[in-house]
Amino acid sequence: MLENIISDRGSRYAVSGGPCTSDEEARAFIKELRRYRKFAKATHNSWALLCCEGALKNDDGEAGAGLVILRMLEREGLRDHIVVVTRWFGGKNLGGDRFRHVQEAVRVYLAAL
Structure with a gap:
C-alpha cells in the first residue's frame, strides 16, 4: 500500500494491490482494504x-x-494481480487530470513491484 503519492487541489491518491485470481477474490481484497478506516472513507x-x-x-x-x-x-502483461487506485476527493473537479493521476499512481505501483 503506497499512500499519499499524489496530491492535487485537495484530492489525494493512494495505490495498492496484490495477488488476485478472480472477481470473488477482487471483491474480498476491496472489502479488506475498506477495513482500514482511512480507505473506508x-x-x-x-x-x-x-x-x-x-x-x-x-x-x-x-x-x-x-x-x-x-x-x-x-x-x-501483469496477470492475476489486482491494482487499486484510491482517491479522496478534495472538493475541486480535476477534469482530465484525474486520469493522469490514476496513470501515475499505477506507474508508481508497478515500479515498486
Whole structure:
C-alpha cells in the first residue's frame, strides 16, 4: 500500500494491490482494504484485474478509472494481480487530470513491484 503519492487541489491518491485470481477474490481484497478506516472513507477505490475470468474492472464512481488501470495492466502483461487506485476527493473537479493521476499512481505501483 503506497499512500499519499499524489496530491492535487485537495484530492489525494493512494495505490495498492496484490495477488488476485478472480472477481470473488477482487471483491474480498476491496472489502479488506475498506477495513482500514482511512480507505473506508475514500471517495473512490477504482480497480482492475487480468485473470482467467477475463479483464475485470470497477470504477467505483470514478468514471473511466478502471479502464485506465486495466489498459496499463494489459500493456505490462501483469496477470492475476489486482491494482487499486484510491482517491479522496478534495472538493475541486480535476477534469482530465484525474486520469493522469490514476496513470501515475499505477506507474508508481508497478515500479515498486
